[in-house]
Amino acid sequence: MQLAAMTKPQDIAVLLVEDSAGDASAITKAMIYGESLYNFMITHKTTLSEAMNVLDKTPVDVMLLDLNLPDAKQLKAINEVHGIFPDLPIVVVSGYSDMDLVHQALHSGAQEFLIKGECSGAVIRQSIYQAIVRKQIEQAYKRGEKL
Numbered sequence: 001m002q003l004a005a006m007t008k009p010q011d012i013a014v015l016l017v018e019d020s021a022g023d024a025s026a027i028t029k030a031m032i033y034g035e036s037l038y039n040f041m042i043t044h045k046t047t048l049s050e051a052m053n054v055l056d057k058t059p060v061d062v063m064l065l066d067l068n069l070p071d072a073k074q075l076k077a078i079n080e081v082h083g084i085f086p087d088l089p090i091v092v093v094s095g096y097s098d099m100d101l102v103h104q105a106l107h108s109g110a111q112e113f114l115i116k117g118e119c120s121g122a123v124i125r126q127s128i129y130q131a132i133v134r135k136q137i138e139q140a141y142k143r144g145e146k147l
Helices: 021-032 048-057 076-084 099-107 121-142
Strands: 010-017 038-045 062-065 090-094 112-115
Touching (some): 021 038, 021 121, 038 121, 048 062, 048 076, 099 112, 112 121
Parallel strands (some): 010 038, 010 062
16 A cells, blocks of 8 residues: 555555453544544454454554453564564554553564553554554565665
8 A cells, every 4th residue: 555645535444453442432533533634444353363363364554452452461462463464564552651661562563652542533543654654664675675
């Protein structure tokens, strides 16, 4: 997917992995309300195993990932997703704000780290865009393309 030079809304397939129904609803509402160049097609799953099943069967542009899932705590989710789907942009959306965890998450394969309740819809949308673009740049660099 190429996001540069958009003039009309573009569809972005988002996999939201969040076990809290309230948090998932708040994130979804924040993403879809307000001005945006994107039409977010959101699939919500509550466990990492459900998310991995979706990733096996459905193209996804970006994953929004909680770090406190019933079947994956802290970095386990990032490590599993990144290990199997290394080209998938990951935006962590977590209640944890520990800077060591933020650092570890980014070094484990996440492109962005957002703290729940501290980011607006505009910030979430911007982070999704930035994560996708960063991943595209990373892939181009690995292929030896000049930017």
